[in-house]
Amino acid sequence: MKHLAYLNKFFIKYRWRLLPGILFVVASNIFGVLPAQVIRVAFDLVAENIDLYRLYDGFNRQQVIYDIFGSSLLLFGLLVLALALIRGMFLFFMRQTIILMSRHIEYDLKNEIYSHYQALSMAFYRRHNTGDLMNRVTEDVSRVRMYLGPGIMYTVNTVVLFILVIYAMLTVNVKLAIYSVLPMPILAGIIYYVNNIINTRSEKIQERLSSLSGFVQETFSGIRVVKSYVREAFIRKSFAAESEDYKIHSMELARVQALFFPLMLLLVGLSNVIVLYVGGVEVMNGNITPGNIAEFIVYLSQLMFPVMALGWVTSLIQRAAASQKRINEFLHEQPEIISVNGIKTTVKGHIEFNKVSFTYPETGIKALNEVSFSIKPGQMLAIIGRTGSGKSTIANLLMRMYDATGGEVLIDGTPINKLDLDTYRSQTGFVPQSIFLFSDTIARNIAFAIDVMDMPRVEQAAKDAAVYNNIIELEQGFDTMIGERGITLSGGQKQRVSIARAILKHPQIMVFDDCLSAVDTRTEEEILNNLGKVMQGKTSIIIAHRISTIKNADHILVLDEGRIIEQGNHHTLMDKKGAYFALYEKQLLEEENA
Numbered sequence: 001m002k003h004l005a006y007l008n009k010f011f012i013k014y015r016w017r018l019l020p021g022i023l024f025v026v027a028s029n030i031f032g033v034l035p036a037q038v039i040r041v042a043f044d045l046v047a048e049n050i051d052l053y054r055l056y057d058g059f060n061r062q063q064v065i066y067d068i069f070g071s072s073l074l075l076f077g078l079l080v081l082a083l084a085l086i087r088g089m090f091l092f093f094m095r096q097t098i099i100l101m102s103r104h105i106e107y108d109l110k111n112e113i114y115s116h117y118q119a120l121s122m123a124f125y126r127r128h129n130t131g132d133l134m135n136r137v138t139e140d141v142s143r144v145r146m147y148l149g150p151g152i153m154y155t156v157n158t159v160v161l162f163i164l165v166i167y168a169m170l171t172v173n174v175k176l177a178i179y180s181v182l183p184m185p186i187l188a189g190i191i192y193y194v195n196n197i198i199n200t201r202s203e204k205i206q207e208r209l210s211s212l213s214g215f216v217q218e219t220f221s222g223i224r225v226v227k228s229y230v231r232e233a234f235i236r237k238s239f240a241a242e243s244e245d246y247k248i249h250s251m252e253l254a255r256v257q258a259l260f261f262p263l264m265l266l267l268v269g270l271s272n273v274i275v276l277y278v279g280g281v282e283v284m285n286g287n288i289t290p291g292n293i294a295e296f297i298v299y300l301s302q303l304m305f306p307v308m309a310l311g312w313v314t315s316l317i318q319r320a321a322a323s324q325k326r327i328n329e330f331l332h333e334q335p336e337i338i339s340v341n342g343i344k345t346t347v348k349g350h351i352e353f354n355k356v357s358f359t360y361p362e363t364g365i366k367a368l369n370e371v372s373f374s375i376k377p378g379q380m381l382a383i384i385g386r387t388g389s390g391k392s393t394i395a396n397l398l399m400r401m402y403d404a405t406g407g408e409v410l411i412d413g414t415p416i417n418k419l420d421l422d423t424y425r426s427q428t429g430f431v432p433q434s435i436f437l438f439s440d441t442i443a444r445n446i447a448f449a450i451d452v453m454d455m456p457r458v459e460q461a462a463k464d465a466a467v468y469n470n471i472i473e474l475e476q477g478f479d480t481m482i483g484e485r486g487i488t489l490s491g492g493q494k495q496r497v498s499i500a501r502a503i504l505k506h507p508q509i510m511v512f513d514d515c516l517s518a519v520d521t522r523t524e525e526e527i528l529n530n531l532g533k534v535m536q537g538k539t540s541i542i543i544a545h546r547i548s549t550i551k552n553a554d555h556i557l558v559l560d561e562g563r564i565i566e567q568g569n570h571h572t573l574m575d576k577k578g579a580y581f582a583l584y585e586k587q588l589l590e591e592e593n594a
């Protein structure tokens, strides 16, 4: 329950919805209880008047008595109707305040979680899968809303109705009141017990559903692999097995649910029988009137819902508490990458790595080991090395996706973690190794860094990235949808759109992480030439596998197992006749053979 205390701030924020809401609940219940008393009076009136009517049998007056009797019954009928209408009005306002409040809080909570997610660092995203992140912002928030809306509404409703009805019962006849509410605690207990079973089973179903949708999502994302390996039948079988599991759990739930209502009706029926029997005896003893029995039956029917709600709301609150616990776990996660009072400055582009080491927190893999180098504004740094040698890790540290675990990364002489994160990142451009494009138009993908679309800038960026001609050849040009809802670009086109997206920013520091691998050498040369112009006076870091890509760089680092094994420019490295030279020879040979 303590986890739900987190939501109290929202109750304060929306107090002017909650407080009137509670008043409306009370008012609707008062008008819900009153009709029972009107019915009792009407019932007794009928009993009395029938006797009176018979007494005047054969007299002229009998018709007058009949008329008075008829019109007073009509009056009672109208009174019951009016009370029901007033109750209905308050019920409407009750929902309009409390349920609407829960929707407002749901909206606030979702936004709060989402923006917190955005503040969290890469390591957090590595630790948790996307399904989990999505579930907490959708499923868990929905459960919490059930507590905020129906949970609170029915709890107040139950308490108020209980007090009013039990009080009304006790004022009529204590003995009858005790007898008729006797089965109620049993009813509430059973409902609570059955509800818990239902919830545990629902939870299992939910888990199965998540795993089923995860399975479907993955197999459709990888549909090309599935088809090319002719694994459709195998995947279908796995899907059927997952569905079977889901079906079994759903059927188990349906069995319990099927028992639920008959059991409840049995206990309610039992209460009615007790009222009729004990009430009948009391009427015969002259302690109560037959109208009181009718009144009691109405009370009992009114109590039925709160008793049901009691069990339901209890388990609903338990589930909401479990969900809020999960939400709080994420909300209390602190971003590892922070910049408190960071320096907001214009970056010139002087980069220095001073004995930088880095170990990935998730795996404990030491990806960089005392790496030192320096590069001045306007220069191009190239990084080459075997796969897994730590090249992308340098890019990650430069973009401050992670902080170095040893040594220092300095930007214009200032430690990178002293700079304001957003200001710094807004002056850097990054083209990641695994290209990610949004399911949107090409233009909007390229213009991702800016708030207002600027077509001339988009077109220029596309030209610089040597993808302009490919785009205008498409039927809808820059307005062509790409991604899941649109066309599929080739690997090289995707890389170039991604480069255009970074170029458009005109950043002071640009990092290209192996993003020319799917581009042919001629186009690569064109892009590098354009970059030379765009990045004049700015710093670029190019990670590559081909020497042809980097041979014109001002400084080249050769990495191996997280260490720099050679550095210099193309000529000095060639003269060394070391690892770089060997790689060059090897690639030259491969090219000749090709």
Ligand SMILES: Nc1ncnc2c1ncn2[C@@H]1O[C@H](COP(=O)(O)OP(=O)(O)OP(=O)(O)O)[C@@H](O)[C@H]1O
Binding pocket: 126, 360, 362, 363, 365, 366, 367, 385, 386, 387, 388, 389, 390, 391, 392, 393, 394, 433, 514
């Ligand atoms: N996010 C991560 N979490 C844990 N370990 C990682 C992560 N990213 C990389 N590594 C590990 O760190 C080491 C260096 O990886 P890195 O991606 O920097 O190599 P790379 O030189 O860029 O390789 P490639 O040329 O194949 O892209 C590898 O052993 C890799 O398994």
